[in-house]
Amino acid sequence: MKQLQKTSKKISAFAQYKSLSIQFSLDGFSFYVSNSETKEPLLFTKYAFTKTIASPELLLEKVIAIFDTDKDLQQDFTSVFAIHQNNLATIVPNELFDRNNLAPYLKYTVKTLKTDFITYDLHNIIAANTVYIPYVNINNFIFQNFGEFEYKHHSTVLIDxxxxxxxxxxxxxxxxxxxxxxxxxxxxxxxxxxxxxxxxxxxxxxxxxxxxxxxxxxxxxxxxxxxxxxxxxxxxxxxxxxxxxxxxxxxxxxxxxxxxxxxxxxxxxxxxxxxx
CATH class of the missing domain: 3.30.420.260 (Protein of unknown function DUF3822, C-terminal domain)
Structure with a gap:
């Protein structure tokens, strides 16, 4: 049975400098390539999984397979931005926020483990932060492929x-x-x-x-x-x-x-x- 459904839209345009944005969840993986200088879109590709992936470890296997086979991901980019899409997050107003003690913000809404890495995004428009658990294994893989990159939780991007x-x-x-x-x-x-x-x-x-x-x-x-x-x-x-x-x-x-x-x-x- 086919486990991935790929759909893509591509513009035949050359760009010397390209930016990559990727979004991943347990249901799929998408990426968007744009001209770094003009911000014009060049390519969008979406991989939809036929079944929700059971764990971040299995998601990483899917992501590695996609990177190994999709030539559009096998090139140099001037910048890389990753979006973690999951519901392991909450919003904390600035006046209640302590960046050195993040775990308590999640304990009532998200099942966490002592080994979980918890981070936060600062919102651009509202005086608040998104506290969340990213897919650390995916971050490590992206770093191995591209070096330094930026990432945020999908709710941060969506709300802003x-x-x-x-x-x-x-x-x-x-x-x-x-x-x-x-x-x-x-x-x-x-x-x-x-x-x-x-x-x-x-x-x-x-x-x-x-x-x-x-x-x-x-x-x-x-x-x-x-x-x-x-x-x-x-x-x-x-x-x-x-x-x-x-x-x-x-x-x-x-x-x-x-x-x-x-x-x-x-x-x-x-x-x-x-x-x-």
Whole structure:
């Protein structure tokens, strides 16, 4: 059985200096190559796993196999940026943050081990930090291949991009970023973060429950607020259908100058974190 499904979009353009951005999770691996000088996109490739990988160790095996066979990854890059996508994270406001004592921030929401490496990202827009557990083995592999590189948690990148995207909106904006097994919920208004959390889901009923529960806690009426989807969701899906049964105003995010505007394989909203 085929264990990897590869989909790619490539622009036939030469660039002497290239930047690489990669995003990985237990469900897949994607990478994006751009011109280091002009920031123009050159290539996007996505590998979707047929089954969720059981552990970071097995994920590393997949990543190594991809690097060994994909020639687009076997070149020199001027910079490398990695995005760790998992739900092993929490947000801590600056006034409560102690960078020398990170473990307590995760103990109530994430099952941690004494051997876990815990780090943090400083947000660009809000006065807060994302505390999380990265895939250290993947980081080590990337360092072995490329040397120094930058990395962040996917929620850091997602929140900062959504805050920038919605900074002019005077109404509350409810964003739902969909992954195969969990969902990120982001509520913001005029560049301010009002709510963020991520939830595991198995069924479409789980999925809509978390959306409606969050809306109820924030006193947002499903008949009036605007819900905007990003990520792995399409209009012809059970997740969309059940959401539309309860929420009246549903949209897909429409990034400016999206690389996928004319793509047959990728939706405009599908890879907002990595490419927008």
């Amino acid at each position: 991009k959504l805050l920038s995207y919605s900074e002019q909106d005077s109404e509350e904006q409810f964003f739902v970023h969909v992954s195969p097994n969990y969902v990120d919920l982001v509520v913001c208004k005029e560049g301010r973060l009002l709510f963020y959390n991520s939830f595991n889901y198995t069924t479409k009923e789980d999925f809509i429950y978390y959306i409606l529960f969050t809306a109820e806690q924030l006193q947002m009426n499903p008949n009036y607020f605007q819900l905007t989807f990003t990520g792995d969701i399409e209009k012809e899906s059970d997740l969309y259908d059940i959401t539309y049964n309860y929420v009246r105003n549903i949209h897909f995010i429409n990034p400016i100058d999206s690389f996928f505007a004319d793509s047959e394989d990728f939706s405009n909203h599908s890879n907002f974190i990595l490419t927008s």
